Amino acid sequence: xxxxxxxxxxxxxxxxxxxxxxxxxxxxxxxxxxxxxxxxxxxxxxxxxxxxxxxxxxxxxxxxxxxxxxxxxxxxxxxxxxxxxxxxxxxxxxxxxxxxxxxxxxxxxxxxxxxxxxxxxxxxxxxxxxxxxxxxxxxxxxxxxxxxxxxxxxxxxxxxxxxxxxxxxxxxxxxxxxxxxxxxxxxxxxxxxxxxxxxxxxxxxxxxxxxxxxxxxxxxxxxxxxxxxxxxxxxxxxxxxxxxxxxxxxxxxxxxxxxxxxxxxxxxxxxxxxxxxxxxxxxxxxxxxxxxxxxxxxxxxxxxxxxxxxxxxxxxxxxxxxxxxxxxxxxxxxxxxxxxxxxxxx
Numbered sequence: 001x002x003x004x005x006x007x008x009x010x011x012x013x014x015x016x017x018x019x020x021x022x023x024x025x026x027x028x029x030x031x032x033x034x035x036x037x038x039x040x041x042x043x044x045x046x047x048x049x050x051x052x053x054x055x056x057x058x059x060x061x062x063x064x065x066x067x068x069x070x071x072x073x074x075x076x077x078x079x080x081x082x083x084x085x086x087x088x089x090x091x092x093x094x095x096x097x098x099x100x101x102x103x104x105x106x107x108x109x110x111x112x113x114x115x116x117x118x119x120x121x122x123x124x125x126x127x128x129x130x131x132x133x134x135x136x137x138x139x140x141x142x143x144x145x146x147x148x149x150x151x152x153x154x155x156x157x158x159x160x161x162x163x164x165x166x167x168x169x170x171x172x173x174x175x176x177x178x179x180x181x182x183x184x185x186x187x188x189x190x191x192x193x194x195x196x197x198x199x200x201x202x203x204x205x206x207x208x209x210x211x212x213x214x215x216x217x218x219x220x221x222x223x224x225x226x227x228x229x230x231x232x233x234x235x236x237x238x239x240x241x242x243x244x245x246x247x248x249x250x251x252x253x254x255x256x257x258x259x260x261x262x263x264x265x266x267x268x269x270x271x272x273x274x275x276x277x278x279x280x281x282x283x284x285x286x287x288x289x290x291x292x293x294x295x296x297x298x299x300x301x302x303x304x305x306x307x308x309x310x311x312x313x314x315x316x317x318x319x320x321x322x323x324x325x326x327x328x329x330x331x332x333x334x335x336x337x338x339x340x341x342x343x344x345x346x
């Protein structure tokens with residue numbers, strides 16, 4: 001007989017970020033364990049307690065000792081040795097582009113399997129026939145929920161010329177009615193930045209955006225000296241080759257762009273190194289078909305915001321946003337197992 005089977009890889013290293021401290025460790029650990037691997041889970045130094053609670057739950061559920069192992073610390077002190085360890089045969093990493101490239105280089109030169117989920121610079125396209133209320137809400141949520149601290153956040157909003165002014169005014173009104181503050185308050189929509197270093201990086205990016213000719217429509221400043229709060233920030237008149245149009249700012253910052261045709265919108269939306277998520281708002285099939293066939297992104301949304309993930313389908317980007325098999329859904333099988341072909345004559 002001739003057949004194939006899948007076998008677990010062995011010991012896999014999972015390196016997770018701070019911005020989704022429960023979801024991402026769970027999304028990585030679950031398929032790794034289900035497919036029979038043992039796991040070394042590195043939690044982000046900025047937010048380790050949630051992941052430790054997750055590990056405690058799995059321990060309470062009966063995971064054998066040594067199957068799930070958790071480490072915490074700085075990347076250079078803990079992450080690098082994990083990537084280099086000879087018994088770790090695969091690395092799944094979610095984080096910044098710069099660190100991800102270092103991880104890939106270290107791992108691949110040692111013959112390890114690598115999966116990277118990196119940054120994004122995600123566009124939202126608003127056609128003239130869009131449901132304006134839904135489009136404005138999606139733009140606001142995509143850009144500013146989680147204080148923009150997620151790789152799928154909306155960084156660029158392309159609005160067709162006939163409705164540009166209307167959309168801008170409605171988005172500014174929505175920003176004005178949004179609450180920024182304590183995340184423990186159920187009415188808060190935009191919470192704090194993770195730490196002072198990240199806060200300063202966001203404020204520096206806003207200043208550079210203004211220096212490069214961007215027009216600041218709202219926000220652009222720290223709100224509260226007692227907290228790391230940045231006002232939802234909206235730019236327009238940003239050049240396509242400016243920093244705000246090309247580089248990820250991991251905070252509540254987005255920009256508006258006017259376009260004439262779907263051809264122009266897709267071409268400009270694709271003109272970045274990233275390819276994680278993209279969205280279009282329209283009530284017509286023709287621009288929808290163009291969008292789903294021509295947008296260079298791993299996640300495509302029609303009439304929904306750029307942010308979001310579902311564990312039963314693959315999640316991941318193309319171009320500079322990812323490397324290796326995607327996460328979650330059936331795609332996880334490709335990363336966490338190896339295929340063996342068996343010729344059997346017994």
